[in-house]
Amino acid sequence: MARAPPLHQLSALLALCLAVAVCFSGVENAAAAAGSRKMVGVHELRMGDFSIKVTNWGATLMSVILPDSKGNLGDVVLGYDTVAEYVNGSAYFGGLIGRVANRIAGARFVLDGKAYRLYRNDGNNSLHGGHRGFSKVIWTVKEHVGGGDSPYITLYYHSFDGEQGFPGALDVYVTYQLSSPYGLSVRMNATAQSKATPVNLAHHAYWNLGGHGSGPVLGETVQLFASRYTPVADVATLIPTGALAPVAGTPYDFRAPAPLGARLADLLRRGGGVIAGYDTNYAVDVDDGAALTALRPVARVWDGATGRAMELWADQPGVQFYTSNGLGGVRGKGGSVYGRYGALCLETQGFPDAVNHPSFPSQIVRPGQVYKHDMVFKFSFA
Structure with a gap:
């Protein structure tokens, strides 16, 4: 039988526990005094019959409610009812993806002569920032204006040096904002603090303009403003070869509006049972003379049953x-x-595995530099 510790040891242990409790209380009080909000909650933005809900768990977009051509309201993004389900889910519904979205081959890269090894969560590769990427952490709500002419919410996350294997500390912000008529902007930025690091943020909403529970989207019409895509060596791993290939003459060609179901059937037929569907990175077209950082059209989607676009x-x-x-x-x-x-899903991003393909646009952000990524969704009803 174990002997009870001497009385003086018990007294010392009790004093230590009290000190720790006081320390944590002080931290919590300081955070409250500074206005920090680390509790997980759900926050709404609303403009008339247009509204969204966002949770600071993963800076996740939980719902987008819009009218259809007959005025009937519907939620057009897939997701869960509760935050707990997002915590336990694995589909990345509506999440803010980072530090590096998409795949990094072999979960490794070399930067400035130093090799970095990342968390492997997709076979031998790293996917969407690792097993605990930015969609699986608690963000801080910095500002929230739920109504008025331009409702918005800004969330913040500090990614520490070495998180999921990535070098350097990173301060990350995302703002969701509604505008009239029926516009939703998602603005992301990140500042490298101490070391050069790759950054490739993406927003991972699952869209169904017929309504989140209306079944397959095969009846929707899709247009992508992209003349090239990045082919992969193996459809099982989806790692790019490093080349850019034209979409002309292939099932990847959505330059003209096309019914998704018909184009998908062609893709599956040519894939010989190996390809399950589209999971493809496209190179977005840039007009001659336009700045690479300028907003440009990426995609259009129509749903004939509801008239939503x-x-x-x-x-x-x-x-x-x-x-x-x-x-x-x-x-x-x-x-x-x-x-x-x-x-x-339409995840605007840098190219997959860019850290291992020097010919791809660089994703490296140096200390003091700011990474920016803006998206604007414009909804209408025919």
Whole structure:
């Protein structure tokens, strides 16, 4: 039988516990005095019949409610009813992805002569920042104006040096803002504090303009303003070869509006049962003379059943077009069950695995430099 510690040891232990409790209380009081808000909550922005909800868990967009051509309201993004479900979910519904979105081959890269090894969470590769990327952390609500002419919410996250294997501390902000008529902007920026680091933030909403629980999006019409894409060596790993290929004459060609279902059927037929759907990075077209950092058209989507349309503008070189190939039996909002092709994603971004492809646009941010990424969604109703 273990002997009880001497009385003087018990007294010392009690004093230590009291000191720790006082220390934590002081930290909490200081944070409260500074206006820091680290509790997880749900925050709404509203302009008439147009509204969104955002949680500071993962800076996640939980809902986008819009009218259709008949005035009926519907939620057009997939997701969950509760924050707890986002914490436990694995589909990245509506999350803010970082430090580096998409895949990094071998979960490693070399920067300024030093090799960095990342957390492997997609076979041998790193995906969406690792197993605990920015969509799986608590952000701080810095500002929130829920109504008025231009409602917005700004969230902040400090990523520490070495988080998920990435070098250097990084201060990250994202602002969601509504504008009239029916505009949603997502503005991201990040400042490197101490070391050079790759940064590639992305917003991972799953869109279904028919309504989040209305079934497959195969009846929607899609247009992508992209003449080239980055082919992959293996559709199982989705790591780019480093080349840029023309979409002309392939099922990847959405330069003219095309029914998604018909184009997808062509892709699956040519893929011979290996390809499950689109999970493809496109190089967004840039007009001659236009600045690479300027907003430009990326995509348009139409839903004939509801008359809803969505136009996306952004300032990034690429967009990942994903047709929810991996969804299957996911229980979402209101008891809806989301299946394969139940939504589409349009993730504007830098090119995948750019840290290992010098020919791709660089994602390296040096200390004091600011990374910026702006997206604007414009909704309408025919």
